[in-house]
Amino acid sequence: MPSRKSTFIHQGVYLADAESNASFGSSELNCAVDRPFPIPQYDPQSSLDIPSNLCTKAYIRTEAPSTHASRTKVLQLASRNSTNWYYGNHTKVSSQLGIERPDKRRSRLSITPSVFQIGTELLSTEQTKELGRLKDASSEIPETPQKGLFEYTEPPDGGFMAWAHTVAGHLVVFNAQGLNMSYGIFQAYYQNVMLTTNSPAQIAWIGSFQIFLLFFMSIIVSPLMDKGYFRLCFNGGSAILVMSVVMTSFCTQWWQLLVIQGILTGVGMGLAFGSGVIVLMSYFSKHIGVATGIAAAGSSTGGIFFPLIAEKLIFNIGYAWTVRVMALVVLLTLIPANIIARERPGHKSRGKTTMDWSAFRDIPYLLMMGGMFFSFLGIYFGFYYIATFGEAVLHLSPSDSTSLLIAMNAANLPGRFLPALISDACIGPLNTIVPATFLAAMQIFIWIGSTTHNSLLVIACLYGFSAAGLQSLYSATIFSFAPDASKVGIRMAMVFVVIGVACLTGAPIGGALIASDGGGYFYAQLFAGCSILLGATLLLAARVVKSGWLPQRV
Numbered sequence: 231m232p233s234r235k236s237t238f239i240h241q242g243v244y245l246a247d248a249e250s251n252a253s254f255g256s257s258e259l260n261c262a263v264d265r266p267f268p269i270p271q272y273d274p275q276s277s278l279d280i281p282s283n284l285c286t287k288a289y290i291r292t293e294a295p296s297t298h299a300s301r302t303k304v305l306q307l308a309s310r311n312s313t314n315w316y317y318g319n320h321t322k323v324s325s326q327l328g329i330e331r332p333d334k335r336r337s338r339l340s341i342t343p344s345v346f347q348i349g350t351e352l353l354s355t356e357q358t359k360e361l362g363r364l365k366d367a368s369s370e371i372p373e374t375p376q377k378g379l380f381e382y383t384e385p386p387d388g389g390f391m392a393w394a395h396t397v398a399g400h401l402v403v404f405n406a407q408g409l410n411m412s413y414g415i416f417q418a419y420y421q422n423v424m425l426t427t428n429s430p431a432q433i434a435w436i437g438s439f440q441i442f443l444l445f446f447m448s449i450i451v452s453p454l455m456d457k458g459y460f461r462l463c464f465n466g467g468s469a470i471l472v473m474s475v476v477m478t479s480f481c482t483q484w485w486q487l488l489v490i491q492g493i494l495t496g497v498g499m500g501l502a503f504g505s506g507v508i509v510l511m512s513y514f515s516k517h518i519g520v521a522t523g524i525a526a527a528g529s530s531t532g533g534i535f536f537p538l539i540a541e542k543l544i545f546n547i548g549y550a551w552t553v554r555v556m557a558l559v560v561l562l563t564l565i566p567a568n569i570i571a572r573e574r575p576g577h578k579s580r581g582k583t584t585m586d587w588s589a590f591r592d593i594p595y596l597l598m599m600g601g602m603f604f605s606f607l608g609i610y611f612g613f614y615y616i617a618t619f620g621e622a623v624l625h626l627s628p629s630d631s632t633s634l635l636i637a638m639n640a641a642n643l644p645g646r647f648l649p650a651l652i653s654d655a656c657i658g659p660l661n662t663i664v665p666a667t668f669l670a671a672m673q674i675f676i677w678i679g680s681t682t683h684n685s686l687l688v689i690a691c692l693y694g695f696s697a698a699g700l701q702s703l704y705s706a707t708i709f710s711f712a713p714d715a716s717k718v719g720i721r722m723a724m725v726f727v728v729i730g731v732a733c734l735t736g737a738p739i740g741g742a743l744i745a746s747d748g749g750g751y752f753y754a755q756l757f758a759g760c761s762i763l764l765g766a767t768l769l770l771a772a773r774v775v776k777s778g779w780l781p782q783r784v
Contacts, residue, residue, distance in 0.1 A: 441733040445727070540552055617634055639694060
């Protein structure tokens with residue numbers, strides 16, 4: 231056989247032939263390789279030279295049969311063929327595998343010695359990367375000319391760098407979602423001071439484009455991240471976000487605000503948020519719920535902080551300089567996030583994403599998708615219009631009206647954690663998100679009868695808390711409807727697009743209903759409440775179709 235480039239396989243890596251590999255289900259395998267590769271026959275005990283052209287097909291695996299759920303099936307399949315990869319002292323070889331009574335088992339799964347070589351030109355790029363990830367930590371792989379070889383490792387699930395990324399994630403969400411959760415202060419100011427000739431629906435399009443692009447950009451960010459463009463997405467998104475907030479301070483007309491504060495800011499939010507959250511999740515496995523919960527709380531802290539800035543400054547130093555102060559806060563909080571955030575060495579790409587057409591035949595999934603659409607169609611109505619309602623209907627001062635939004639976002643903070651803890655510890659995300667969504671709808675209907683500042687303050691707190699159940703658990707709920715891991719990404723992206731469309735249209739519809747009612751809020755409140763109620767009903771139907779009425783974790 232001619233001379234060829236080689237790479238070493240080390241102890242701790244197992245090779246399975248086609249027959250035993252076929253017995254594993256995809257969910258039981260630790261690593262995914264796209265095709266088998268030929269290796270020379272190898273006898274660990276024999277002193278005889280085996281012809282170099284005698285090869286067999288093999289797959290890379292990381293566990294011995296004794297640790298696999300399919301252990302018995304593997305051994306039964308292997309025993310059907312009297313040939314094996316190796317001959318001689320089976321006791322010694324099997325003891326390396328940790329298999330009891332090796333004399334009665336002829337496994338075709340082989341541990342490889344540290345001196346075993348295979349030609350790199352026989353491997354795909356993915357398989358070469360697998361070898362880099364699976365090498366023994368106590369050994370050193372010699373340099374190989376194969377381009378793109380690097381080591382894959384499991385998530386640290388803790389440690390300084392992992393928790394530092396949690397802080398960075400919180401800062402990113404603080405600016406991306408926190409700014410949008412604060413849009414109610416801009417809605418009120420534009421409607422009453424700056425854009426009095428524009429309807430509430432027109433003004434609401436600005437904030438709606440922000441939240442729509444925050445969700446929609448995920449289908450662009452995800453493939454870019456898979457191709458290694460994290461820095462382009464994260465640093466570029468952060469720069470766009472800072473720049474767009476600064477440019478917002480110079481806007482005086484509706485179309486300028488729509489382009490700059492709505493579309494450009496939304497693109498920056500989506501790029502920074504999507505890439506930041508993906509990187510954060512790569513650092514955790516068991517503690518991913520806690521990590522993402524801390525990061526998600528940034529939307530509430532941002533929703534408190536930015537309205538406080540507006541309340542204290544906007545009537546003292548003016549709109550333009552207030553927005554520039556906000557831009558300075560965005561810059562100062564994104565600098566440490568950009569210093570900390572980086573792709574985790576050894577994080578494995580999810581590979582190419584393909585459309586899952588079977589999702590359109592999955593009734594529970596379609597019901598869940600419809601439930602998410604109608605829930606998010608109405609859920610941001612309260613955050614956008616609670617302040618304008620206080621000023622227009624209850625004749626509150628701008629400061630008191632802003633305090634309603636601050637209280638709503640403050641109550642939203644514990645609401646991000648408590649439902650998530652109940653979901654993880656007891657009943658699951660779908661069983662938790664359904665009652666939370668029903669409670670949010672109920673608060674909108676109660677809001678219709680509110681006539682005093684104190685009663686509206688209580689409703690703002692209750693609504694902020696219950697809405698947080700939907701806002702914090704929608705990702706986990708979508709995840710639970712994926713039939714297998716290979717379809718999680720595309721199914722979540724499909725629902726994110728639907729949610730984005732709902733967020734884009736919900737608040738403007740509410741604004742149009744306010745205008746049609748002569749400035750009254752009854753029709754808009756009825757629309758928001760009925761939308762959320764219909765969404766909760768569809769989510770309940772998805773739960774019943776998926777798992778029935780019996781009490782179980784879903």
